[in-house]
Amino acid sequence: MKVALLSDCYLPRLGGIEVQVHDLAAQLGAHGHEVEVFTATPGSHGERHGFVEQVDGTSVHRMALRLPWELPVNPLAPPEVRRRLAAGRFDVAHVHMGVVSPFATDMADVALGLGLPTAITWHCLIERSQLAFRLTGHARRWARRGAALSAVSGVAAASVGGIVGRGAEVEVLPNGIDVGQWAPPTPHEHPEGAPVRVVAAMRLAARKRPVAVLEVAARARELLPPQVHFTLDLMGEGPERRRLERFAATHHMESWVRLPGRVTRDELRERYWASDLYLTPARLEAFGIAALEARTAGLPVLARVGTGVTEFVEDGVDGLLAKDDDALAAALARLVADDTLRGQLAKHAATSPPRQSWPEVVAMAEAEYARARSMR
Numbered sequence: 001m002k003v004a005l006l007s008d009c010y011l012p013r014l015g016g017i018e019v020q021v022h023d024l025a026a027q028l029g030a031h032g033h034e035v036e037v038f039t040a041t042p043g044s045h046g047e048r049h050g051f052v053e054q055v056d057g058t059s060v061h062r063m064a065l066r067l068p069w070e071l072p073v074n075p076l077a078p079p080e081v082r083r084r085l086a087a088g089r090f091d092v093a094h095v096h097m098g099v100v101s102p103f104a105t106d107m108a109d110v111a112l113g114l115g116l117p118t119a120i121t122w123h124c125l126i127e128r129s130q131l132a133f134r135l136t137g138h139a140r141r142w143a144r145r146g147a148a149l150s151a152v153s154g155v156a157a158a159s160v161g162g163i164v165g166r167g168a169e170v171e172v173l174p175n176g177i178d179v180g181q182w183a184p185p186t187p188h189e190h191p192e193g194a195p196v197r198v199v200a201a202m203r204l205a206a207r208k209r210p211v212a213v214l215e216v217a218a219r220a221r222e223l224l225p226p227q228v229h230f231t232l233d234l235m236g237e238g239p240e241r242r243r244l245e246r247f248a249a250t251h252h253m254e255s256w257v258r259l260p261g262r263v264t265r266d267e268l269r270e271r272y273w274a275s276d277l278y279l280t281p282a283r284l285e286a287f288g289i290a291a292l293e294a295r296t297a298g299l300p301v302l303a304r305v306g307t308g309v310t311e312f313v314e315d316g317v318d319g320l321l322a323k324d325d326d327a328l329a330a331a332l333a334r335l336v337a338d339d340t341l342r343g344q345l346a347k348h349a350a351t352s353p354p355r356q357s358w359p360e361v362v363a364m365a366e367a368e369y370a371r372a373r374s375m376r
Contacts, residue, residue, distance in 0.1 A: 001366075001369065002033070002088070002089065002092075003033050003034070003035045003036075003090065003093075004035075004038060004085060005024065005035060005038070005096065006037075006094070006096065006103075006107035006108075007037070007039050007095075007101075007104060008040050008072040008098060008102070008104050009041050009098065010041045011044075012041075012043070013041050014262070016123060016175070016289045017123045019289070020096075020175045020176070021037065022037075022058075023358070025058045026056060026058065027358045027361070027362050028362060028365065036058065036059040037055075038060075038061045038081055038107065039060060039061070039062065039063065039064070039103070040064050041062070041064060043060075047062045048062050048064035048066065049063075049065075050080055061081075061084065075102070075106070078107075078109070081107060081110055082110045085111065091117070092116065092118070092369040092372055092373065093107070093117070093119070094118075094119045094365070094368075095107050095111065095119070095120045096121055097120060097121065097122045097124070098123055098124050099124045108120055112142065112145045112146070112147060116376075117369065118147045118376075119148045119149075119173075119368045119369055120147050120148070120149050121150045121152065121173050122149075122150070122156055122157075123151075123156075123286055124156065125155065125156055125159045125285070126159050126163065139164045140165060140168075143167075146372075146375040147372065148368050148371040148372035148375055149164065149168060149171070150368055151172060151173070151286065152174050153286055153287050153308030153311045154172055155286070155306065155307060155308055155310070156172075156308060158170075174287065174311060174361060175289050175361070176357065176360075176361030177289075177292055177293060177357060178358055179357045182269060182296040183296060183298070183350070184350050188273065188298055188346060188350065190276055190342075190343075196229070196230040196276045196277065196335075196336045197231055197274065197275040197277070198230050198232045198275070198277045198336070199234075199235070199278055200213045200278065200279045200280060200290075201234075201235040201236055201263075201268060202236045202280070202290060204236045204238030204239065205238045205240060207284060208282055210236070210238075210244055211247055212281035212325055213232070213234050213280075214248060214253065215247075215325065216281055216325055216328050216332060217230075217253070217257065217329075218253065219325075219326065220329045220330075220333040223329065224336060230336045231256045231257070231258070232253075232257045233271065234258070234259055235260055235261070235262070235263050235271070236261070236262060237261050244259060268293070272293065272297035272298075272299055273298070275299060276299070276300075276346070277299060277301075277332070277335055277336070277342065278291060278294035278295070278299040278302065279302045279332060280301070280303050280304075280309065281328055282304065283304055283306075283307065285303075287308035287311065288303070288307065291303060291309050291312075291313070292354060295313060295319065295354060296349075296353065297349075298346055299346065300318060300319045300335060300346050300349060301319035302319060302320050302321075302328060302331050302335065303319065303321055303328075304322060304323070304324075305322065311356070312354040312355070316345075317348055318352065319349070
């Protein structure tokens with residue numbers, strides 16, 4: 001099958017959609033499909049204006065304009081992408097939607113206009129853009145025209161269903177993970193008497209709530225007796241860094257909180273294997289790729305209920321789920337202090353692979369492509 005993956009964002013930008021679309025392309029290719037990517041993100045050397053480059057064996061069409069801050073937007077792209085899709089004799093188009101996705105929105109219309117079987121997957125919770133979707137009617141129109149709609153989690157699918165309306169089926173097509181790559185090579189043992197190592201990884205942007213990570217940690221520190229210690233490593237980069245540094249300084253957290261910045265996936269994996277807990281306070285989390293990686297690496301995950309993290313973390317089994325930040329701080333304090341419970345959760349996480357392994361996800365993607373073809 002020849003598949004076109006269409007996304008506003010792609011490597012070298014770093015983020016959930018970027019990495020997942022890249023990995024999906026690689027996994028589909030490994031399963032015998034021919035895959036090409038169309039994106040409004042320029043290449044690492046500024047490739048744009050339709051330049052086609054090879055990225056890890058996949059042809060990537062760089063439909064980017066020269067814009068401030070390298071914004072992945074190109075309202076001029078539809079005619080050329082339409083020509084390339086028609087000439088390429090693709091079997092299916094798979095459009096990847098984020099919170100605001102002008103390029104992907106245009107690409108959905110282009111693919112459907114060509115009569116190409118089209119799958120559309122949302123990687124976000126759309127509460128903040130719900131009004132815009134309702135006013136424009138894009139999702140309803142795509143459903144009427146026969147697109148196969150999906151989202152990366154049940155909570156995200158319900159969010160999309162709210163704008164599509166009755167009669168349209170929104171399936172769950174989760175993000176995938178290479179279990180063998182992330183599973184811990186040896187059972188983790190916490191050194192006796194050492195501080196518990198808590199980790200978090202995210203883009204340091206307000207939507208991800210990085211400041212809440214420090215707020216929750218500070219509250220947990222207050223709940224613990226003085227002789228019980230933990231450290232926190234918050235990995236990632238973004239516009240909230242200075243605010244985080246000021247918060248840590250104001251609350252005298254510099255001795256046990258570290259902000260190492262952006263790290264490679266290999267370094268992130270090594271840090272997970274050497275840590276004890278993973279913390280995410282995100283409220284608008286459609287899935288939570290970093291949390292899935294941490295859980296696969298054998299870390300108990302602390303997260304909020306009502307997010308996509310509940311797709312792969314069960315409360316009291318491989319993590320703890322909390323209703324708000326105060327409850328999250330209490331859960332963090334509980335796991336830092338309770339070595340036995342923390343060990344039980346970690347053992348289950350390390351020995352029970354998540355359902356979102358790439359072979360399973362590729363099979364689900366293929367099913368979505370078959371559904372798109374039947375609906376056309």
